[in-house]
Amino acid sequence: MARPDVEPSDAGGVTSVDNALWLLQLVAERQAIRVAEAADLLGVARSTAHRLLSALRRRGFVMQNRPNGAYRPGPALHEIGLVAINRIDIRRIARPVLEQVQEQSQETTSLAVLEGTSVRFIDCVESGRSVRVGNRTGIVRQAHASAVGKAILAALPTAEVERRYPDKTLPAGTATSLTDRDALLEQLAEVRAQGYALNFEESADGVSAVGVALYDASGNPIAALGIAAPSSRTGNIEGIRAHAPAVLRGAQLVQERMRTPD
Numbered sequence: 001m002a003r004p005d006v007e008p009s010d011a012g013g014v015t016s017v018d019n020a021l022w023l024l025q026l027v028a029e030r031q032a033i034r035v036a037e038a039a040d041l042l043g044v045a046r047s048t049a050h051r052l053l054s055a056l057r058r059r060g061f062v063m064q065n066r067p068n069g070a071y072r073p074g075p076a077l078h079e080i081g082l083v084a085i086n087r088i089d090i091r092r093i094a095r096p097v098l099e100q101v102q103e104q105s106q107e108t109t110s111l112a113v114l115e116g117t118s119v120r121f122i123d124c125v126e127s128g129r130s131v132r133v134g135n136r137t138g139i140v141r142q143a144h145a146s147a148v149g150k151a152i153l154a155a156l157p158t159a160e161v162e163r164r165y166p167d168k169t170l171p172a173g174t175a176t177s178l179t180d181r182d183a184l185l186e187q188l189a190e191v192r193a194q195g196y197a198l199n200f201e202e203s204a205d206g207v208s209a210v211g212v213a214l215y216d217a218s219g220n221p222i223a224a225l226g227i228a229a230p231s232s233r234t235g236n237i238e239g240i241r242a243h244a245p246a247v248l249r250g251a252q253l254v255q256e257r258m259r260t261p262d
Helices: 012-030 035-042 046-058 075-079 090-105 147-154 158-164 181-194 237-241 244-259
Strands: 062-064 071-073 108-115 118-125 140-142 197-200 207-215 221-230
Touching: 012 035, 012 046, 012 071, 012 075, 035 046, 046 062, 046 071, 062 158, 090 108, 090 118, 090 221, 090 244, 108 147, 118 147, 147 181, 147 197, 147 207, 147 221, 158 181, 197 237, 207 237, 207 244, 221 237, 221 244
Parallel strands: none
Antiparallel strands: 062 071, 108 118, 108 221, 118 140, 197 207, 207 221
16 A cells, blocks of 8 residues: 655645555554554654554554554454455345354344444344344443353453453342453353353343354454343353354355355
8 A cells, every 4th residue: 555645734634644544554454563663654753653553552453463563454443344344244244144053943034233332233134033132233231241242252362351441340130130340251261162142141131142253354252143042041051152143154155154154
């Protein structure tokens, strides 16, 4: 990407803002950039490039998987839409899979995205059963208390989760939701190990769920697929865990469709 012409300005602040915005474009385009490379492309000292990247990291626009590693697109960058890999419409791609998973499980199936420390359900196929979890499209839940939210959080670096939750105490969703950040981090480690997240009446009384994260082409989590069912039917945490294979298969199908979109 060639740098566009920049109008000269006597205000150093304007130059810094322009450099930061240009740096965001470079990260979005290249998906990974190091300090030396950023300095060369911007035409600034390495100390300046490091300062800009550090500021963007603090705000969540870029992240590092390890100290001194390359800077990659962060969750804030994804959330405002600056990184939309191949302009993928995740709802359009995932919709047939949602319908398939719902038909197989006979439970309500949803697609959700992370917004700060919340998740927003952006699509849903409602169960046809008389006792069911209703359509969730547009509903917002606390990420740490929902299966789809925990699935996405588990796909983020621990440092990024801690940035989103600077306080040790988490807001309570229901009487059974986690309220301790360290306990959340331990649970997220389990989610990474097993590949899916569970929720038994943590985000809403009477509702249990299982969720699996979906990733873009660069390996960043962009959404989560989930099944939600009445707790009266699942009975306990193992009852909702039984739906995990269906959600894992569904997530795999969505990933395949994302690689070869129509």
